[in-house]
Amino acid sequence: MMGRLTHTQRNHKRIHAVENSFGPLSKPLAQMDRVLIGEGRLMKQSRRGPQPKVFYLFNDVLVYGSIILHGHWHKKQQIIPLEDIQLEDLEDSMQMKNQWLIRTPRKSFYVAAASHEEKLAWIEHIEDCQSRLLQSGICRSSSTFAMTWIPDEASAICMRCSDKFTFTQRRHHCRKCGFVVCGACSKKRAVIEHIHPTKQLRVCNMCHSSLQTAETKVQKIIRLRGNSTGKISSDEYEVEVFSEEETEEQMEDHNTNRWTDCKMYTLCPFNYLKPGHVRPQI
Template identity: 60%
Template structure:
């Protein structure tokens, strides 16, 4: 009983420390029954290339954010419920080794660990926590996921009209297929409710045509109601959601080199205490 109480207090202090590291802009993280399982740094593929991020795994959610002030503080807090996560193992890429894909309804992105062992630890613990959450809380797993964006550096031309990008002819991303496209090829907007239910999002001409055809088929149904784009939006094409992430204040190149000594190790905190006593 004393060990359980000690763990409960230590767990609360750890969660509050993570909460404080995001400052006033972060959301409250502590609540009864929530356990901080592990934490560490991973490379996250953004539209402008790999960026180091601080990740925190809880027994019911995954939290990550940008690293500032040598890792003492964080910003741009993102919270993902574990029932909304689907993992896919990936082979090593050109810019990231030990990588895997994290799919969610609003955002799908690649992350990479410092070693194969750390990658396995992250994936196994995320899957274990997710499985326990779905069983214990009778929650439903998500079936619709956002596509991953093709990084800006992957194409010097629009992937629809082949026009060359320049300072004035800028890159954009179709939220439906993830392709890098120009403004002329992505002027249309549609509602993709699993990503953002409050506003229409940018899509390329080809996806817009396909979505409109699907809507027409749905609207011709017996109930006369317009259909949803959810099914098409989950197509496994090739990061991110409708919100584009800004460049980090530090150069990411030092995280891409083989020198991994500065990476934070993955820490697994007492797996047997998945639901500590709170009284």
């Protein structure tokens, strides 16, 4: 009993330390029964290339953010419920080794670990926590996931009209398909509800047409069913979406990932501390 109490107190202290590292404007992280499982730096693929991010895995959410002041402080806090995550293992690419894909309804992105062992540990821990969370029956897994953005350097031409990009012909990204497109091919705007329920987002002409067609079909279903509220369930209408990438920090070296000894907790009773890994400093 005393050992469990000590672990609980240590866990709460560590969660508050993570919360404080994001500054006073961040969302609170301390909650009843929330356990900090592990932390570390991963390289996250952005439109400007791989960038280092700090990641924190809890038993119910995945939190990440940009690194500032030599890793002592963080910003741009992002919180993803584990039930909204889908992982896909990937082969090494020219830009990133030990990578995998994290899909969510609002954003999908590539991340990479410093070693193959760390990659497997992250995937295993995330899937284990997600499995336990879903088995509890508290939440349900998402069925719609966002498209990943194609990096700027992946295409020298617009992926819709094939015009060459220049200093004046800038690259843009369609928020629905993730393609690199020119300004002329992305003048249209559309609401993508998984990203923002009312905001008009940049989409390419092709996706704009498909969204309009889908919306027309939805309106027909609503009229046929006599739905006066104008709403339709997610099971009846699903579209893939992608959110705009946030501003990235400058690249820094990897540090080792760190996992807590969770044998005292019933929610995530695994123990992973490989050689070279250290416990988080409070």
